Amino acid sequence: MQRATMEDRAGTTEPARTGTGEQEAEQASPTRAANPPSVGLADVKRGEALSLLATEHVGRLAVVVDGKPEIYPVNYAVAEDGTVIVRTEDGTKLTASEQAWVAFEVDHVDHARKLGWSVVVQGRAFDVTAALDHRSDALRRLAVESWAPGPPHHVLAISPERVSGRRLVVTPRLASRRPTERSSTI
Numbered sequence: 001m002q003r004a005t006m007e008d009r010a011g012t013t014e015p016a017r018t019g020t021g022e023q024e025a026e027q028a029s030p031t032r033a034a035n036p037p038s039v040g041l042a043d044v045k046r047g048e049a050l051s052l053l054a055t056e057h058v059g060r061l062a063v064v065v066d067g068k069p070e071i072y073p074v075n076y077a078v079a080e081d082g083t084v085i086v087r088t089e090d091g092t093k094l095t096a097s098e099q100a101w102v103a104f105e106v107d108h109v110d111h112a113r114k115l116g117w118s119v120v121v122q123g124r125a126f127d128v129t130a131a132l133d134h135r136s137d138a139l140r141r142l143a144v145e146s147w148a149p150g151p152p153h154h155v156l157a158i159s160p161e162r163v164s165g166r167r168l169v170v171t172p173r174l175a176s177r178r179p180t181e182r183s184s185t186i
Helices: 023-026 046-053 092-097 134-140
Strands: 002-004 015-018 039-045 060-065 068-078 084-088 101-110 115-127 153-156 164-170
Touching: 015 039, 039 046, 039 115, 046 115, 046 164, 060 084, 060 092, 068 092, 084 092, 092 153, 134 153
Parallel strands: none
Antiparallel strands: 002 015, 039 164, 060 068, 060 101, 068 084, 084 153, 101 115, 115 153, 115 164
8 A cells, every 4th residue: 555645635634544545445344335436626717716715714825035935824805806815014014015926825624524625826916904995995805704813904915827636536537348257168
């Protein structure tokens, strides 16, 4: 049996088993069906990715600081056009994000079924805290429930230039035909 990481399946580093498919499934659980479902990766289109993004409340903001990536968990909201809103205080997140390309990632994992999805938004981030245009005003009004103590004073808007997503999906396996033993006489 070979060992792999879940990174091949879901972008994590959790150990996972790979092997000979049906034979491995039967060895692992003799009561399991002869043709257990298989799990595969499916790309998620932009519209569905933005819909999935709106179902969660915690994501990860990735920025570059002194040439090195840093990732911060943040609460967020999503505008109708897919703009991601993050509220933050003065500091590294704000300084490294303002008018820079950033990545924002959200995922959902169903541990019981070993399924899930991940969505990544890449785009420029802008501090719209004091901007006077109507769009910035509308973005500031989006409710972001912050779990961190104290009211965040800055509102970052991430314009969704690139949106991608992947989902672990279950697909039924086709019944395989096993040769039957036949006795033959000549």
